[in-house]
Amino acid sequence: MTEGKSDFYVNLVPGFKHWDMCGSEAILQSRFGIVTNASKQPLAYTPDAQSHTIQGGILAAKNSALLKVCEHRIESEVGLSLKECQ
Numbered sequence: 001m002t003e004g005k006s007d008f009y010v011n012l013v014p015g016f017k018h019w020d021m022c023g024s025e026a027i028l029q030s031r032f033g034i035v036t037n038a039s040k041q042p043l044a045y046t047p048d049a050q051s052h053t054i055q056g057g058i059l060a061a062k063n064s065a066l067l068k069v070c071e072h073r074i075e076s077e078v079g080l081s082l083k084e085c086q
Contacts, residue, residue: 001062002031008070012038012057012086018045021054028060034067035060038082057086 001007022045025035035043037056059082061067075081 001033001060002027007062007066009058009060010070010074010082012082014053014055014057014086016054016058018043018052018054021058025060028062031062033060033062034064036067038086040071040082057082 001009021035021043025043028035036059037043037054038059039056040059041056043054043056043058059067059071061070071082074085078085
């Protein structure tokens with residue numbers, strides 16, 4: 001996304017670790033991008049968490065308006081919320 005080759009990224013499968021995403025999220029946010037989980041909440045980096053695996057999926061977009069459009073398209077085509085897709 002930061003190179004302008006994509007506008008949206010979705011991965012609803014748990015398994016990414018927080019350390020896999022924190023740098024990418026910081027770079028994307030510095031360019032006005034947005035990263036959330038499937039519940040449309042920001043990723044939480046809690047140092048004393050029991051697990052450092054991101055369970056809620058990852059959605060990333062170059063801006064919040066595009067994130068909403070992509071979320072709506074996925075949910076309307078699949079007939080489920082992103083959380084239910086997970």
